[in-house]
Amino acid sequence: MPWKNPVHQSVPKVDVSRAKAKQRVSRSLRGYTHEWDVASRMFLQENPLCVRCLSDDEITPSQVTDHIIPHKGDMSLFWDRANWQALCKRHHDVKTATEDGGFGVR
Numbered sequence: 422m423p424w425k426n427p428v429h430q431s432v433p434k435v436d437v438s439r440a441k442a443k444q445r446v447s448r449s450l451r452g453y454t455h456e457w458d459v460a461s462r463m464f465l466q467e468n469p470l471c472v473r474c475l476s477d478d479e480i481t482p483s484q485v486t487d488h489i490i491p492h493k494g495d496m497s498l499f500w501d502r503a504n505w506q507a508l509c510k511r512h513h514d515v516k517t518a519t520e521d522g523g524f525g526v527r
């Protein structure tokens with residue numbers, strides 16, 4: 422037989438951080454690649470303050486590049502800088518919680 426069951430070919434010892442690896446894979450599948458990390462970091466340098474805190478007259482350093490319209494895997498939306506906003510961790514968490522948490526999500 423030219424090939425065997427691939428399971429038997431190489432079974433690396435991955436039980437150490439299987440959950441982490443899985444997380445990494447799903448992250449990059451959703452577009453969060455190294456390129457995104459670089460672009461995101463640059464965006465936060467250009468937009469160093471959380472825009473939602475600013476609208477509340479608060480000054481908070483931005484920590485997360487957020488997609489205003491959830492991209493849901495749409496790469497043109499994902500990379501559209503007009504769809505990016507700088508948020509602090511707190512506002513990003515609030516936003517993703519309402520988006521992913523099922524409030525009006527169809």
Ligand SMILES: [Zn+2]
Pocket residue numbers: 471472473474475481508509510511512
């Ligand atoms: Zn904020």
